[in-house]
Amino acid sequence: MLPPQRGAAVAEEDVSMEFERYWIFAACCAVVVGFLVRLLLRERVSLQHSLAFLLFMLGVVITAVFPSVTSRLGRLMGFTLPSNFFFAILIGVLVLLHLGTVIALSRLEARTIALTQELGLMQEQLARISGMPRFQGSPVGDVAPTESATVTPTTQSAGNSGAQAAPTMAAPGTRA
Amino acid sequence: MGPLVADLRAQSDVLGVEIVPVVIDDGSTDRTAAVAEEAGARVVQLPKNLGIGGAVQTGLRLAWREGFSCAVQVDGDGQHPPEELGKLLAALRETPTPDLIVGTRYGESRQGFQSTLLRRLGSGWLRWVLRRVAGVRSTDPTSGYRLYGPRALALFERTYPYDYPEPESLAMGRAAGLTIREIPVVMRARTAGASSIRSWRTAYYMLKVSLAVTLCYLRSAGRPWPKKM
Numbered sequence: 001m002l003p004p005q006r007g008a009a010v011a012e013e014d015v016s017m018e019f020e021r022y023w024i025f026a027a028c029c030a031v032v033v034g035f036l037v038r039l040l041l042r043e044r045v046s047l048q049h050s051l052a053f054l055l056f057m058l059g060v061v062i063t064a065v066f067p068s069v070t071s072r073l074g075r076l077m078g079f080t081l082p083s084n085f086f087f088a089i090l091i092g093v094l095v096l097l098h099l100g101t102v103i104a105l106s107r108l109e110a111r112t113i114a115l116t117q118e119l120g121l122m123q124e125q126l127a128r129i130s131g132m133p134r135f136q137g138s139p140v141g142d143v144a145p146t147e148s149a150t151v152t153p154t155t156q157s158a159g160n161s162g163a164q165a166a167p168t169m170a171a172p173g174t175r176a
Numbered sequence: 177m178g179p180l181v182a183d184l185r186a187q188s189d190v191l192g193v194e195i196v197p198v199v200i201d202d203g204s205t206d207r208t209a210a211v212a213e214e215a216g217a218r219v220v221q222l223p224k225n226l227g228i229g230g231a232v233q234t235g236l237r238l239a240w241r242e243g244f245s246c247a248v249q250v251d252g253d254g255q256h257p258p259e260e261l262g263k264l265l266a267a268l269r270e271t272p273t274p275d276l277i278v279g280t281r282y283g284e285s286r287q288g289f290q291s292t293l294l295r296r297l298g299s300g301w302l303r304w305v306l307r308r309v310a311g312v313r314s315t316d317p318t319s320g321y322r323l324y325g326p327r328a329l330a331l332f333e334r335t336y337p338y339d340y341p342e343p344e345s346l347a348m349g350r351a352a353g354l355t356i357r358e359i360p361v362v363m364r365a366r367t368a369g370a371s372s373i374r375s376w377r378t379a380y381y382m383l384k385v386s387l388a389v390t391l392c393y394l395r396s397a398g399r400p401w402p403k404k405m
Contacts, residue, residue: 109338112224113226113230113233113338116222116223116224116226116230117222117226117230117233117234117237119222119223120200120220120221120222120223120234121220121234121237121238121241123220123221123223124218124219124220124221124238128218134209134213134219134221135207135209135210135213135219
């Protein structure tokens with residue numbers, strides 16, 4: 001036997017009872033917000049990127065402290081159970097937040113790769129122009145251990161048939 | 177690495193073209209960079225590990241900026257014999273001039289190093305996806321022995337896939353209107369290092385590449401892509 005219509009019963013409970021039930025959520029949110037604020041104070045995360053998340057948490061705290069508002073809004077939008085309404089909104093907002101993070105992450109990755117390539121190319125150019133030996137036969141281990149998990153030495157050989165000369169390159173004979 | 181660079185430089189005289197070996201050191205912890213430089217290669221050392229796609233694109237950027245007429249990608253593990261370079265270069269004389277020339281180990285001759293069963297199965301799936309979705313007929317889509325002409329350099333200098341780039345770049349090239357040509361070459365078993373394609377990541381690899389190829393197709397079907405070509 002299924003329990004008869006528990007949702008309706010929950011929806012009709014009075015405000016004080018609901019607060020008793022949901023205060024633990026408010027406490028959890030407060031802890032997360034506290035942690036986030038600590039990260040902000042230590043400059044581990046930037047306000048710019050955590051603002052949306054902070055506002056989201058504020059919303060969650062409000063719904064936890066005033067569940068009657070949530071249930072009324074939920075009923076208005078056609079949800080029988082306030083919890084369903086709550087979860088639906090929660091998931092929707094989290095999906096949007098995550099999407100934003102993925103977009104930002106992808107942009108950052110593209111930039112990081114471009115900058116790393118640029119740096120490598122410029123270092124090589126600089127070494128050729130200045131004629132300084134770079135490796136000196138010592139182990140080339142200046143990469144952090146975590147970075148060296150995948151070692152992929154890729155050889156690139158460029159065949160120049162002399163269509164265009166390299167504009168500001170050192171002459172081929174200047175290599176040490 | 178040392179003999180490879182020397183062999184590449186030796187091909188310069190054999191083929192009668194100027195060859196500048198460039199080694200991209202993507203965070204090697206051994207003496208790769210020093211050995212390569214001693215052997216006479218230009219060495220670009222990436223300050224942080226970028227993975228295969230980012231490393232290959234570094235070389236393509238270099239070739240593009242310095243106005244090289246073409247660039248040849250050669251694996252650093254000895255899989256791709258420099259003696260086969262001539263076959264790739266010879267394909268440049270065909271008309272229409274190919275923009276991307278891929279050395280395939282599955283030519284008519286079927287000589288040299290072939291592959292394991294699992295890799296052949298995966299390769300079969302990739303071939304199918306590339307043919308059906310992207311319209312690229314490739315017998316060896318994972319081959320990393322390839323020659324990039326000026327148009328290919330212009331494209332991939334701007335955008336190149338970061339992980340498992342070879343099959344995806346074929347689809348990208350096709351979507352951008354490059355002429356892709358396959359040339360049978362003899363490949364060797366790698367003399368050093370391990371494949372970046374490990375068996376436990378095969379599922380991710382297949383899924384990612386299949387989706388990426390589909391995305392390339394959708395991009396080309398939607399709007400003119402890439403913008404400046």
